[in-house]
Structures are given as C-alpha cells and as structure tokens.
Amino acid sequence: MFSIYKKELQSFFYTPFAYALTALFMLLFTYMFNTSIGNVENPVFMFSFTEIFYNVIFYFIFIIPIMTMRTYADERKFGTEVLLMSSPVSVLKIVLAKFFANITVFIFMILGSTLFPIVTSNYGEVVMSQLICAYIGFFCWGAMFIALGMLISSFTENSIIAGIIGELAMFIFLFIDDFSMTDFISQYPKIQSALYAFAAQPRFAFFSQGFIRLSDLVFFASAIIVLLTWNYLSLEKRRWNRG
Amino acid sequence: MVTIENLTKYYGNNRAVNNISFTINDNEILGFLGPNGAGKSTTMNMIAGYLPMTGGNVKICGVDITKDPVKAKSKIGYLPEIPPVYPDMRVKEYLSFCAGLKGVPRSRRKEDIQRVMELLKIKDVQDKLIKNLSKGYKQRVGFAQAILGDPEFIILDEPTVGLDPNQVVEVRNIIKDLKKKHSVIFSSHILSEVSEVCDRVVIINKGDIRAIDTIENLEKTFNVKQTFHIRVKGAKSTAASIAETHKGVKELISVDDEAGDITHITVLLEGDADEIRSGIMQELLANNIMIVEMFTDKPDLEDVFINLINKPAKKGGLMDLVDEIVPEDESKAPVSEDDNDTAGKEDKE
Incomplete structure (x- = not known):
C-alpha cells in the first residue's frame, strides 16, 4: 500500500502538477486576502480569515477535480490498472493509498496558505483558535470532495471528462443548501430537510465560527467513508463489467 | 502447479x-x-x-x-x-x-x-x-x-x-x-x-x-498423412499402378502429364512414410522406370495451426480434428472437458 502511496506522490511532485495546483490556490487566496484587507478600514466590512476561507472555497472547489481527475482514469489509459489489480494488494488498499496521496497534496496546498496568517500576526492580532477551527473545517471539506472527485474518476478512462463531471458535482454540492432554501423546495419540507442534510457548507460555517461539533465531524467522516466505499465498489464493478 | x-x-x-x-x-x-x-x-x-x-x-x-x-x-x-x-x-x-x-x-x-x-x-x-x-x-x-x-x-x-x-x-x-x-x-x-x-x-x-x-x-499426428509426389519419365500407366497399389499408399490423388513425357503422380501416404517411399522407389526402379523427382509435402506446423483453428470445435479429440483438414462451415458444438483431456492420449495410441 505504501508503494502505491509513494508512487502517487511522485506523480504529483516529480511533475509540475502539485506545484501548479498550489500556485493556483495561492493566487486565489492572495486575491481574496488582498480584497479583504483592502476593506479593513471600511466599517461595514469585517476582516477575518474565516471569511477568506469562505470565499476561497468557491474557487477551491474547482481545483479539487483537477487534482483527482487522473486518479483512476490515467491508470486505465496507460493500461497500468492491470498491474495494480494483478498485484498482491487488495482493491481497498489501492483506494486508500490513492486517497491519502491526494490528501497529502491537499495538505501541501493548505500549508501554503498559512503564510498569510503568519504575516498578518506580525502586524496585528490573529484569533488563533478560530483560525485553527477554520483549517480543520476546510480540511474536512476538502477531504470529502477529494473522495467524491476520486469516485468520479473511477467512472471513466478519460481524465478530462472526469474533471468536467467532477466540477459539476462539486458545484451541485456547493449550492445544495441554497437550493434547498428556495421557495419551490420550501413547499416540500421533507425534501428540503433531506437535501439540507447533504449540504456541507452550513457545517463548514460552524467550523469557521470556531465551533467543532461532533455531529459535523461525524458528517464529514461518514461522507468520506461512504464515498471511499463507493470508490471500491466502482472499481470492482468495472472489473466485472469489462468487455 | x-x-x-x-x-x-x-x-x-x-x-x-x-x-x-x-x-x-x-x-x-x-x-x-x-x-x-x-x-x-x-x-x-x-x-x-x-x-x-x-x-x-x-x-x-x-x-x-x-x-x-x-x-x-x-x-x-x-x-x-x-x-x-x-x-x-x-x-x-x-x-x-x-x-x-x-x-x-x-x-x-x-x-x-x-x-x-x-x-x-x-x-x-x-x-x-x-x-x-x-x-x-x-x-x-x-x-x-x-x-x-x-x-x-x-x-x-x-x-x-x-x-x-x-x-x-x-x-x-x-x-x-x-x-x-x-x-x-x-x-x-x-x-x-x-x-x-x-x-x-x-x-x-x-x-x-x-x-x-x-x-x-x-x-x-499431422504427419500421419503425407502427400507424396513422384515425377517419372515415360511408362505412365505402370508407374501409376505401382504407386497406387503399393502398401501404405492410401489414395491416388492425381496423375498429370507434364511437358517432355513426364508424368506427375500424387499419392497420399499413411504410416511410416520413409519406408513406403523407399519401397515405391525400389519397385519403380525394378520396372526400369526413370524417376525424375520425388518429394513429400510435409505439413508445416503453421498449416497444422491454421487448420486446427479454422475448424469448428468438435467432439472426439484431436484425431477427429486431424481427419477434417478441409475447412467447414462454422457450426459450433461445444467441446467438453473430457474431450480435451483425451486429445493427448488418443494420438499416442
């Protein structure tokens, strides 16, 4: 399992891939940071890092499918899936190794963003407890979307298609809470509550306010477990349906 | 294993x-x-x-x-x-x-x-x-x-x-x-x-x-039947009858006339080809027939392969497959496991 993890990391870090993604993420973060800090004098606005996270997540959501789109699609394209599947490693371990590799790249990206609070703390006060909570929430959210992106990558052997469908899925998940609040859905309270249950954004909101609630952690953990299980099933199903 | x-x-x-x-x-x-x-x-x-x-x-x-x-x-x-x-x-x-x-x-x-x-x-x-x-x-x-x-x-x-x-x-x-x-x-x-x-x-x-x-x-297995060619000068009918009646010759396939009074006789052999060939040669020489050329079409392994794969699967093992060199229409009869296993034994018998 470790060798697959290592290989995945190599494919991210021996190529410009991880760096390009991180650079893009940093660019977005810098942009948000600049616009927010520019408004710091304005009494209507309030500058906080969690606010930046909140804004950046909209763009960040689009980086994740780019990261995960190659996960299985490329293995199929190069015919290396056979190598993994015929080696003495269980499919579950393959899924986990790939998931952890993606998580590692994700952590690498997040670490880049810690530069801003560090610089800010030199010139002012940063509410550390709230910031750490926001990071935990951001991490959970990212991990969940990575599992989702990987699942989509397991459906196809074309990484571009995996990327595009991934973007779409992320978009739906991002706006599912807004959607459940529309007048139309409000007419059906049961559907509304069902849809709302899948929304990750309100859960992230608690983290960004400095709350770590067990129910939110359980939500993200169970979502990740379910999505990874689907990853596993999807890979197995493809083997059975090949031809 | x-x-x-x-x-x-x-x-x-x-x-x-x-x-x-x-x-x-x-x-x-x-x-x-x-x-x-x-x-x-x-x-x-x-x-x-x-x-x-x-x-x-x-x-x-x-x-x-x-x-x-x-x-x-x-x-x-x-x-x-x-x-x-x-x-x-x-x-x-x-x-x-x-x-x-x-x-x-x-x-x-x-x-x-x-x-x-x-x-x-x-x-x-x-x-x-x-x-x-x-x-x-x-x-x-x-x-x-x-x-x-x-x-x-x-x-x-x-x-x-x-x-x-x-x-x-x-x-x-x-x-x-x-x-x-x-x-x-x-x-x-x-x-x-x-x-x-x-x-x-x-x-x-x-x-x-x-x-x-x-x-x-x-x-x-595939060499059991071999096509044997004899080209002789003159004495067409004698040569043909010697070739046809010799022990080990299964079938006379053709007798063709070629330029220069040469007859090309093609027969199908069965059994130990070397012995039959030398037997035919001796008999022809004993009858004073001049042999121009003798040769055998040895079935190439490649032909064996092509013939085997072009055959519809059939019960009865390898011998049956060998007997049916002529390609047939695609009619699929499943080969049972036993047939495959006996294929090796049969041809050794």
Missing part, C-alpha cells in the same frame, strides 16, 4: 472463453496459441486475477485466485499485452515501485532490481523516462516487472510483440531460462516461436480449446 478448471467468461451474451481446462506443471513452459480474438488475453487476465471469471476456477499452487486473491497473486508475475508502465516514471523508479507493490522485502529490493535489469539488458536506460523509450524497451521493462520478486508462476501475454529479431531471440532465451525455477504460460499467435520455446501447447480459438499436446506429438 497451476490448475485451470472449466474456465468460462461471458462479456454480456458474448462468450469469450468457453469451459476450458488445463494444467501448467512445475518447471514447464506452456504455449498458449491462438489467432487474434481467440480469448487468449481474456484467459490470461482471468488467470492473473485481473478479470473475474463467469465460471470455473483457477488455482495457483493450490491457492484459489478468487478465494484468496492476495496470496495467489503474490505467486504470479504478469506481463499483459500492453506493458503496464507509467510514462512519467524512470525505469529504475518504476521497477522499485513494482518491487514494493509485489512485496519484495526491502533488503532484497535493490539486488533484485539489478538482477532483472541485467537479465533484460535495460541497465543502460535505467534513468530514462519510460515515455521516451522505444516499444521494444517498454516491452522489456514490462517483462522485467513480471519477473521481479521471483514469482513461482509467470504469465506472459505476447512478450515478443514489437521487438526486433535480435531482441526476440534474447527474450526467447530468457523465457527458456525461466523454466529452471518457474512455471511459465506464454501466449503468442506465432507458432514457430511457441514451438521453439514451449514444452506443451494449448491451441485455442473462439474461446474453445482445439488441442493440448506437445509440439512433437502435434507434428507427428
């Missing part, structure tokens, strides 16, 4: 492999022969545990591949049709990854990688990116991966495709060497290659086994 029993694979309603059974003994190279689309790769993939089978089972050294896949797969080295290499990795990096994947102990990894690189002569490209390698080199890197960690059983799916003639000879020698320590199944659609390397062959077409036997036996 690897046992394959009643292996069947359907792709939807399409039957790719039909109830095939055979075994691969220790220290044996088994050739797996068939035209494109015969079900070779599907079978290989199933044996390697990549594709699940619709029916039947595969046991690698007694371990069922569906029941204990991890243990069974640890005994297998597999080179698929398309070498499973990552274009963005360097050769050495890739082999190191594969060694880890196959669970080669850390202490042994380095020397094992060196060993396979030396064996396949890829040391000079060890630091190159795989995407920059030629097809032949990629194939050899894939091969190196398959023999990493000294698995007991090695599956090679058309390992010589894309190699230049020099490399083909090298790779064949490597395969022959593998026999000392491993069992090998090796697929190809080139018969000469199989006959050079393998101890036994399994011939498959359209998912059915057509023959399982040693190359010598196959050859012998």
Whole structure:
C-alpha cells in the first residue's frame, strides 16, 4: 500500500502538477486576502480569515477535480490498472493509498496558505483558535470532495471528462443548501430537510465560527467513508463489467 | 502447479472463453496459441486475477485466485499485452515501485532490481523516462516487472510483440531460462516461436480449446498423412499402378502429364512414410522406370495451426480434428472437458 502511496506522490511532485495546483490556490487566496484587507478600514466590512476561507472555497472547489481527475482514469489509459489489480494488494488498499496521496497534496496546498496568517500576526492580532477551527473545517471539506472527485474518476478512462463531471458535482454540492432554501423546495419540507442534510457548507460555517461539533465531524467522516466505499465498489464493478 | 478448471467468461451474451481446462506443471513452459480474438488475453487476465471469471476456477499452487486473491497473486508475475508502465516514471523508479507493490522485502529490493535489469539488458536506460523509450524497451521493462520478486508462476501475454529479431531471440532465451525455477504460460499467435520455446501447447480459438499436446506429438499426428509426389519419365500407366497399389499408399490423388513425357503422380501416404517411399522407389526402379523427382509435402506446423483453428470445435479429440483438414462451415458444438483431456492420449495410441 505504501508503494502505491509513494508512487502517487511522485506523480504529483516529480511533475509540475502539485506545484501548479498550489500556485493556483495561492493566487486565489492572495486575491481574496488582498480584497479583504483592502476593506479593513471600511466599517461595514469585517476582516477575518474565516471569511477568506469562505470565499476561497468557491474557487477551491474547482481545483479539487483537477487534482483527482487522473486518479483512476490515467491508470486505465496507460493500461497500468492491470498491474495494480494483478498485484498482491487488495482493491481497498489501492483506494486508500490513492486517497491519502491526494490528501497529502491537499495538505501541501493548505500549508501554503498559512503564510498569510503568519504575516498578518506580525502586524496585528490573529484569533488563533478560530483560525485553527477554520483549517480543520476546510480540511474536512476538502477531504470529502477529494473522495467524491476520486469516485468520479473511477467512472471513466478519460481524465478530462472526469474533471468536467467532477466540477459539476462539486458545484451541485456547493449550492445544495441554497437550493434547498428556495421557495419551490420550501413547499416540500421533507425534501428540503433531506437535501439540507447533504449540504456541507452550513457545517463548514460552524467550523469557521470556531465551533467543532461532533455531529459535523461525524458528517464529514461518514461522507468520506461512504464515498471511499463507493470508490471500491466502482472499481470492482468495472472489473466485472469489462468487455 | 497451476490448475485451470472449466474456465468460462461471458462479456454480456458474448462468450469469450468457453469451459476450458488445463494444467501448467512445475518447471514447464506452456504455449498458449491462438489467432487474434481467440480469448487468449481474456484467459490470461482471468488467470492473473485481473478479470473475474463467469465460471470455473483457477488455482495457483493450490491457492484459489478468487478465494484468496492476495496470496495467489503474490505467486504470479504478469506481463499483459500492453506493458503496464507509467510514462512519467524512470525505469529504475518504476521497477522499485513494482518491487514494493509485489512485496519484495526491502533488503532484497535493490539486488533484485539489478538482477532483472541485467537479465533484460535495460541497465543502460535505467534513468530514462519510460515515455521516451522505444516499444521494444517498454516491452522489456514490462517483462522485467513480471519477473521481479521471483514469482513461482509467470504469465506472459505476447512478450515478443514489437521487438526486433535480435531482441526476440534474447527474450526467447530468457523465457527458456525461466523454466529452471518457474512455471511459465506464454501466449503468442506465432507458432514457430511457441514451438521453439514451449514444452506443451494449448491451441485455442473462439474461446474453445482445439488441442493440448506437445509440439512433437502435434507434428507427428499431422504427419500421419503425407502427400507424396513422384515425377517419372515415360511408362505412365505402370508407374501409376505401382504407386497406387503399393502398401501404405492410401489414395491416388492425381496423375498429370507434364511437358517432355513426364508424368506427375500424387499419392497420399499413411504410416511410416520413409519406408513406403523407399519401397515405391525400389519397385519403380525394378520396372526400369526413370524417376525424375520425388518429394513429400510435409505439413508445416503453421498449416497444422491454421487448420486446427479454422475448424469448428468438435467432439472426439484431436484425431477427429486431424481427419477434417478441409475447412467447414462454422457450426459450433461445444467441446467438453473430457474431450480435451483425451486429445493427448488418443494420438499416442
């Protein structure tokens, strides 16, 4: 399992891939940071890092499918899936190794963003407890979307298609809470509550306010477990349906 | 030893492999022969545990591949049709990854990688990116991966495709060497290659086994009937009657006149061809007939193969297949497992 993890990391870090993604993420973060800090004098606005996270997540959501789109699609394209599947490693371990590799790249990206609070703390006060909570929430959210992106990558052997469908899925998940609040859905309270249950954004909101609630952690953990299980099933199903 | 029993694979309603059974003994190279689309790769993939089978089972050294896949797969080295290499990795990096994947102990990894690189002569490209390698080199890197960690059983799916003639000879020698320590199944659609390397062959077409036997036996079986040509000068009718009535001649096929008073007689022989040939020659000479030329059409193994695979699968084993050299319409009758197993015995009788 470790060798697959290592290989995945190599494919991210021996190529410009991880760096390009991180650079893009940093660019977005810098942009948000600049616009927010520019408004710091304005009494209507309030500058906080969690606010930046909140804004950046909209763009960040689009980086994740780019990261995960190659996960299985490329293995199929190069015919290396056979190598993994015929080696003495269980499919579950393959899924986990790939998931952890993606998580590692994700952590690498997040670490880049810690530069801003560090610089800010030199010139002012940063509410550390709230910031750490926001990071935990951001991490959970990212991990969940990575599992989702990987699942989509397991459906196809074309990484571009995996990327595009991934973007779409992320978009739906991002706006599912807004959607459940529309007048139309409000007419059906049961559907509304069902849809709302899948929304990750309100859960992230608690983290960004400095709350770590067990129910939110359980939500993200169970979502990740379910999505990874689907990853596993999807890979197995493809083997059975090949031809 | 690897046992394959009643292996069947359907792709939807399409039957790719039909109830095939055979075994691969220790220290044996088994050739797996068939035209494109015969079900070779599907079978290989199933044996390697990549594709699940619709029916039947595969046991690698007694371990069922569906029941204990991890243990069974640890005994297998597999080179698929398309070498499973990552274009963005360097050769050495890739082999190191594969060694880890196959669970080669850390202490042994380095020397094992060196060993396979030396064996396949890829040391000079060890630091190159795989995407920059030629097809032949990629194939050899894939091969190196398959023999990493000294698995007991090695599956090679058309390992010589894309190699230049020099490399083909090298790779064949490597395969022959593998026999000392491993069992090998090796697929190809080139018969000469199989006959050079393998101890036994399994011939498959359209998912059915057509023959399982040693190359010598196959050859012998097909040489039972030989077409014998005699060209004599003059005395047409005497020569023809000698040829026809001689013991061991099954049938007079044709008597043709050629330019210069030469007669071309074609007969079908049965039994020990050498004895019959010399018998006919003696008799002709005793009758003062001048022999211009004598020759035998020896059925080429390639013909044997083509004939075998063009036949519809039929009950009754190899002898029946031999009897029906003339191609027939496609009528599929399933070959039962017993028939396949008796094929080898019958032709020895």
